[in-house]
Amino acid sequence: MEASAQSRKEQAGDFESPGPTLTFSNISYAVNLKKTFSIKKGEEKWILQNVSGIMKPGMNALLGPTGSGKTSLLDVLAHRKNPKGIKSGQVQLNGQFVDSSSHQPSAYVVQDDILMGTLSVRENLEFSANLRLSKKEYNAEERQKKVNEVIQELGLQDCASTKIGTEFLRGISGGERKRCSIGMELITSPSLLFLDEPTTGLDANTANSIMHLLYMLSRNSRTIIFSIHQPRYSIFRLFDSLTLMNKGQIIYQGPGAEALDYFTEIGFKCEPYNNPSDFFLDVINGAVTSSLETPNSAPAITTYVTVDSSSDKNHLVHRYEQSRYYDKVKKELKQFYKPRNSMSKVKTKSYPTSFWNQLYIVGGRTMKNFLRNPQTSVVQVFMMIFFGILNGLIFFQIPNTMPEALQNRIGAFFFLIINQVFGNLSAVELFIKEKVLFIHENSSGYYRTSAYFLSKILIDLIPNRIIPIFGLAAISYFMIGLKEDVTSFFLFILTISLTSLAAVSLAFFVSASANTFAAANALIAIPYVLMMVFGGFLVNLNGMLNWLSWLKWISIFRYGLDALAINELKGQIFYSNLTLFYGEAYLDQQGINHSTWGFWQNEVALFCMTIVFMFLAFVQLLTVNKWK
Numbered sequence: 263m264e265a266s267a268q269s270r271k272e273q274a275g276d277f278e279s280p281g282p283t284l285t286f287s288n289i290s291y292a293v294n295l296k297k298t299f300s301i302k303k304g305e306e307k308w309i310l311q312n313v314s315g316i317m318k319p320g321m322n323a324l325l326g327p328t329g330s331g332k333t334s335l336l337d338v339l340a341h342r343k344n345p346k347g348i349k350s351g352q353v354q355l356n357g358q359f360v361d362s363s364s365h366q367p368s369a370y371v372v373q374d375d376i377l378m379g380t381l382s383v384r385e386n387l388e389f390s391a392n393l394r395l396s397k398k399e400y401n402a403e404e405r406q407k408k409v410n411e412v413i414q415e416l417g418l419q420d421c422a423s424t425k426i427g428t429e430f431l432r433g434i435s436g437g438e439r440k441r442c443s444i445g446m447e448l449i450t451s452p453s454l455l456f457l458d459e460p461t462t463g464l465d466a467n468t469a470n471s472i473m474h475l476l477y478m479l480s481r482n483s484r485t486i487i488f489s490i491h492q493p494r495y496s497i498f499r500l501f502d503s504l505t506l507m508n509k510g511q512i513i514y515q516g517p518g519a520e521a522l523d524y525f526t527e528i529g530f531k532c533e534p535y536n537n538p539s540d541f542f543l544d545v546i547n548g549a550v551t552s553s554l555e556t557p558n559s560a561p562a563i564t565t566y567v568t569v570d571s572s573s574d575k576n577h578l579v580h581r582y583e584q585s586r587y588y589d590k591v592k593k594e595l596k597q598f599y600k601p602r603n604s605m606s607k608v609k610t611k612s613y614p615t616s617f618w619n620q621l622y623i624v625g626g627r628t629m630k631n632f633l634r635n636p637q638t639s640v641v642q643v644f645m646m647i648f649f650g651i652l653n654g655l656i657f658f659q660i661p662n663t664m665p666e667a668l669q670n671r672i673g674a675f676f677f678l679i680i681n682q683v684f685g686n687l688s689a690v691e692l693f694i695k696e697k698v699l700f701i702h703e704n705s706s707g708y709y710r711t712s713a714y715f716l717s718k719i720l721i722d723l724i725p726n727r728i729i730p731i732f733g734l735a736a737i738s739y740f741m742i743g744l745k746e747d748v749t750s751f752f753l754f755i756l757t758i759s760l761t762s763l764a765a766v767s768l769a770f771f772v773s774a775s776a777n778t779f780a781a782a783n784a785l786i787a788i789p790y791v792l793m794m795v796f797g798g799f800l801v802n803l804n805g806m807l808n809w810l811s812w813l814k815w816i817s818i819f820r821y822g823l824d825a826l827a828i829n830e831l832k833g834q835i836f837y838s839n840l841t842l843f844y845g846e847a848y849l850d851q852q853g854i855n856h857s858t859w860g861f862w863q864n865e866v867a868l869f870c871m872t873i874v875f876m877f878l879a880f881v882q883l884l885t886v887n888k889w890k
């Protein structure tokens with residue numbers, strides 16, 4: 263105990279206060295290469311092979327060629343990988359075992375900055391603070407103080423009130439986005455910070471400033487672990503520890519400043535003025551050869567490695583495992599390792615804020631996003647007005663004479679239903695985009711799935727549909743000249759609203775189930791088209807293949823059109839030359855039950871479909887794969 267306290271003290275160096283030490287031993291990780299649509303277990307691909315090491319207070323860089331396993335190791339250490347794939351090994355934080363159910367004092371900054379674009383930097387940080395700082399420990403003033411501290415620490419003062427930006431809205435710069443993403447995580451004061459390629463996509467100067475920022479953070483009670491691609495020398499200098507990887511194995515781990523000495527020792531010489539990180543990659547790629555004699559055949563380090571004798575790459579692993587750097591890591595691992603006992607497990611994951619608080623905060627953000635997003639508010643209302651007027655113009659003041667009286671009414675209803683159902687095709691893209699944000703925030707412990715789901719329905723889906731429908735329905739109703747009756751008018755609005763909600767729920771369910779926009783688009787178009795074709799108005803089902811006739815029972819079109827037809831035609835009398843034509847006669851002819859219950863059963867069916875699709879969407883969100 264004393265020895266480890268002493269060693270932590272030694273490590274402190276120029277640190278104001280050192281962060282925790284993370285150790286990992288014998289980690290092997292594999293993925294199953296199952297073929298799409300196959301139920302058979304696929305071949306296993308080994309991605310990490312028996313790796314062990316230590317990440318000490320300060321800056322810990324993971325470097326290696328593309329596909330070498332940097333991100334995979336980072337994810338395993340941060341418990342973001344599916345435990346099923348972890349074949350062996352363990353991770354300890356200051357000698358305590360950690361696993362995926364543990365609430366680690368750690369945070370993970372993903373490579374793509376996933377932030378709410380319509381909100382400002384400060385608002386995003388406040389969102390994180392309100393959800394992730396417990397109300398008991400931080401009152402509103404203290405949460406605000408924390409946000410201000412993070413803004414100060416990350417140098418975000420100048421852009422604090424600027425919106426992040428969306429595809430329609432120019433926002434903050436790439437460097438500021440990255441700082442804001444780091445800030446979202448710093449809100450919880452993590453002592454362990456993981457970052458996946460924090461400099462990717464940034465220009466050299468911005469990358470430099472981000473890395474200097476991380477360096478400053480690492481000096482103050484935080485251990486920083488990150489993967490990185492080809493850092494320039496000014497960045498390389500900041501690495502306290504360097505882990506070099508190739509083909510899922512570690513080929514060097516030790517102080518960044520000593521890596522060149524190590525490679526010189528094993529015969530690889532870096533030319534003057536060459537960037538060390540470029541040199542290491544050249545060594546791995548075989549572009550630089552060792553001046554020392556190499557064994558005839560490269561030793562197989564583990565059973566998983568296929569020996570690549572042409573490039574002699576495994577030889578690097580072998581050399582590393584024989585080096586004093588490896589001995590040092592092994593020694594340090596021993597020193598930090600504590601045998602597992604029931605006391606060493608850290609607390610189980612829990613949410614710092616209640617469900618209702620989460621609902622309030624997530625709902626508040628959804629509302630802000632809704633009001634500020636031109637795509638979902640202004641454009642939607644505009645489109646509804648446009649389609650309302652278009653429908654009104656096409657079927658302007660329908661006469662009461664046959665056959666126009668009937669044909670045009672059914673045509674106008676069909677137009678409205680198609681508009682409500684197919685209008686959701688564009689919503690799918692938005693849902694898929696939002697899902698990325700949901701998965702990130704949900705897996706980072708911001709809120710429960712149920713809080714997100716309920717806020718999405720109450721603040722986004724319902725008002726977003728219902729409000730524009732009032733405009734559309736009112737314009738169409740009066741321009742077309744439908745039944746002059748208040749009850750009929752409101753039942754007309756109710757029917758269109760329920761049709762729209764059933765259709766959007768199906769779109770939500772499909773988006774929650776599919777991973778890409780293309781897949782979701784195809785999956786949603788099929789049921790919509792089938793529902794339309796089998797709605798009973800386009801195709802006479804008696805003449806169709808009987809086995810598909812059941813589709814009419816799940817057709818949003820059928821329920822919507824039947825309800826609109828009953829509402830409009832019941833009690834109406836139309837004229838044809840000298841004969842009278844009763845609305846009910848047409849309904850009877852079509853086999854539509856126009857009793858009161860006959861009308862309401864359509865509304866109930868639409869409502870039930872909405873509930874079922876919503877429920878299925880919720881189940882899908884619960885089971886969305888949050889592992890990387």
Ligand SMILES: Nc1ncnc2c1ncn2[C@@H]1O[C@H](COP(=O)(O)OP(=O)(O)OP(=O)(O)O)[C@@H](O)[C@H]1O
Pocket residue numbers: 293307309326327328329330331332333334335489491
């Ligand atoms: N789910 C998966 N299915 C199949 N192969 C995978 C999977 N995840 C990772 N791999 C493979 O494992 C290897 C290591 O991937 P990883 O992303 O960890 O590498 P990396 O060093 O971070 O690469 P890069 O620098 O390109 O991000 C790669 O060959 C990758 O294709």
